Amino acid sequence: MNPSDDATDSLQAVRIPADISRPDRVFGPFTARQALILASAALVLYGAYWLVRPFIEPLAYVVLVIPVAGAVAALALGRREGIGLDRFVLSALVHARSPKRRVYAPRGVSAARRGSRPLGGGGRTAARRDEHAVRGRHG
Numbered sequence: 001m002n003p004s005d006d007a008t009d010s011l012q013a014v015r016i017p018a019d020i021s022r023p024d025r026v027f028g029p030f031t032a033r034q035a036l037i038l039a040s041a042a043l044v045l046y047g048a049y050w051l052v053r054p055f056i057e058p059l060a061y062v063v064l065v066i067p068v069a070g071a072v073a074a075l076a077l078g079r080r081e082g083i084g085l086d087r088f089v090l091s092a093l094v095h096a097r098s099p100k101r102r103v104y105a106p107r108g109v110s111a112a113r114r115g116s117r118p119l120g121g122g123g124r125t126a127a128r129r130d131e132h133a134v135r136g137r138h139g
Contacts, residue, residue, distance in 0.1 A: 037076040
């Protein structure tokens with residue numbers, strides 16, 4: 001081993017950002033997700049202007065578009081409970097559209113079985129196993 005090899009093999013200091021879970025800013029103060037949302041909304045609104053241009057005055061179109069642009073900007077730039085509003089709204093929509101399951105449990109559901117999900121996709125949850133076992137014994 002050469003003495004010069006020891007110098008190159010030594011540990012070098014690497015600067016680690018303070019908040020590594022924070023998304024990178026790629027376009028000025030905006031993240032890639034924010035820039036994509038704002039740019040796509042701008043393209044849609046611009047295309048809509050070219051479609052309605054023969055029928056409406058430009059100032060009237062601007063007045064109609066300001067609330068839409070403000071809502072899109074709030075959605076793209078806003079944050080709630082530590083996540084972006086776009087992801088928050090998407091999660092709320094997924095939750096609202098997902099089927100809700102209710103389990104007949106007159107004695108209550110134990111803490112271990114709350115929210116249990118099948119592993120592997122084809123199995124039964126603990127509540128379904130119990131329901132199947134009860135039906136098999138009583139009927």
